[in-house]
Amino acid sequence: MPSTQQLKDLTTQVRRDILRMVHKVNSGHPGGSLGCAEFLVILFNHIMHRKENFSMDGKDEDLFFLSNGHISPVFYSVLARAGYFPIKELNTFRLINSRLQGHPTTHEGLPGIRIASGSLGQGLSVAIGAAETKKLNKDPHTVYALLGDGELQEGQNWEAIMYAAAKKVDNLIVTIDLNGKQIDGATDDVLPMGSVKDKFEAFGWDVIEVKAGNDIEAILDGIKQAKVKSAKAKPVCILLETIMGNGVDFMMHTHAWHGKAPNDEQLAIALKQNPETLGDY
Numbered sequence: 001m002p003s004t005q006q007l008k009d010l011t012t013q014v015r016r017d018i019l020r021m022v023h024k025v026n027s028g029h030p031g032g033s034l035g036c037a038e039f040l041v042i043l044f045n046h047i048m049h050r051k052e053n054f055s056m057d058g059k060d061e062d063l064f065f066l067s068n069g070h071i072s073p074v075f076y077s078v079l080a081r082a083g084y085f086p087i088k089e090l091n092t093f094r095l096i097n098s099r100l101q102g103h104p105t106t107h108e109g110l111p112g113i114r115i116a117s118g119s120l121g122q123g124l125s126v127a128i129g130a131a132e133t134k135k136l137n138k139d140p141h142t143v144y145a146l147l148g149d150g151e152l153q154e155g156q157n158w159e160a161i162m163y164a165a166a167k168k169v170d171n172l173i174v175t176i177d178l179n180g181k182q183i184d185g186a187t188d189d190v191l192p193m194g195s196v197k198d199k200f201e202a203f204g205w206d207v208i209e210v211k212a213g214n215d216i217e218a219i220l221d222g223i224k225q226a227k228v229k230s231a232k233a234k235p236v237c238i239l240l241e242t243i244m245g246n247g248v249d250f251m252m253h254t255h256a257w258h259g260k261a262p263n264d265e266q267l268a269i270a271l272k273q274n275p276e277t278l279g280d281y
Contacts, residue, residue, distance in 0.1 A: 002045055007216050009277040010081060011041045015247045016280060017077035019270050021093040022261040028094060028102060031257035032148065033074035035179050035242040038214050039146070040078045047223055049141060054084060054111035062141045063130050065115055067123020068148035068177065069103040070259070076100050079112040080281075087281045121154025123147060124174060128164050131172040142230060145174045150182030153191045158203075164235040165204030173226045175238040178213070181255040200237045213242035247274055 002010070014037045022028030044050070048062040066075050073093065080087045085099075092098035099108035103118030115126050127145035134141060151157065164172060176196060184190050193199070200207050206229045210222035219240070226236045244258070245251025248270040251262075262270055 004216050004220075007038075007041055007046065010045065011037050011216070012247070012274050013276065013278040013280075014041055014074060014077045014081065015274045016271060016276060017081075017090055018073040019248070019262060019267055019274070020280065021073050021077070021090055023264075023267045024091070025094040026261045028073050028261060029070040029259045030073065030248075030261065031181070031244040031251060031255070031259075032068065032071040032177065032179065034248060034251065035214065035244045035246045036071055036146065036177055037074050037078075037246070038216055039175065039177075039219055039240060039242070040074055042216065042219050042223065043144060044078050044082045046220065048144065050082075056114065058114070058130065059137065060139060060141065063114065063127075063134075063143045065123045065127040065130070065143070065145045066104060066117050067127075067145055068120060068151050069117030069123075071148075071177075072100070072102060072104050075104065075112075079110075081278070082112075084112040085110060090281045120148070120151045121156045124157055124160040124164075127172060127174070128160055128169055131164075131169045132167070134171055135169075141171070142227070143172050145172070147174065147176050148182070149176055149178045149180065149193070149196065150187050150190065152176065152193060152196065153187075161200065161203045161205065168233045169235050170231050170233050172235045173223070173230060173238065174235065175240050177242055178239050179242045179244040181244045181258065183255065183258045185255050197239055200239075204234060206232075206234045206236045208236065208238045210238060210240050213240040214246045249273065 018033045022030050051061045093100045099110040104113045105116045131143040208225045212218040229236050251257040
């Protein structure tokens with residue numbers, strides 16, 4: 001089991017991967033990717049029970065579904081550094097015929113990718129189906145999903161949230177990247193959602209709040225709390241209050257870097273703020 005410092009070092013390296021990937025092709029989504037780096041590093045390297053060899057059936061292991069698929073840079077980096085595919089393949093991000101497209105897809109057969117998630121609002125429905133399948137198969141493992149807060153403006157999510165509670169899908173832990181930003185601005189300016197916590201609880205979910213959503217120890221504690229609450233007839237939601245663009249001072253706290261790549265000078269500054277820890281690809 002990696003130490004807290006090892007998780008921090010890996011997170012720093014993942015940030016470097018994200019920045020270099022989107023810079024190379026002048027395309028991609030660094031803001032949300034940087035904000036979710038700690039969470040995904042922890043999930044894949046400290047929490048989830050995973051088989052050594054990836055298979056789509058997902059039997060006898062924990063599963064993860066990325067719903068907000070535009071943050072593919074962080075997902076690809078975490079998967080590569082967890083051994084799903086060669087790290088050097090990150091160099092092909094968003095190139096023609098690459099398995100690492102801008103939004104994750106399944107037809108290229110990239111290990112770790114279970115659903116295509118280019119269209120927002122659909123990942124939770126798939127995760128619920130996977131969780132119910134595990135129950136039918138008497139598989140005791142957990143299904144995890146990550147959604148963006150702006151993504152919750154999609155109505156399909158609320159049908160799924162209602163269904164999961166009504167059907168007692170309690171082997172499901174859903175995390176909301178609650179950074180308050182989306183492509184056009186602050187979520188409160190685009191379409192205010194009020195209290196996300198109150199909404200989930202009103203729909204019959206248990207809710208865990210992680211106020212320091214980019215702190216390794218706070219995230220670990222939040223997921224552990226969620227695990228304790230799972231398997232008790234309710235689905236569980238973690239509200240993870242992250243900072244968009246975390247780790248790069250000029251990208252933080254703004255929606256401007258939702259889908260914008262750094263130029264050469266900006267990349268150099270950003271990489272200096274995140275010194276190499278485990279080796280670039």
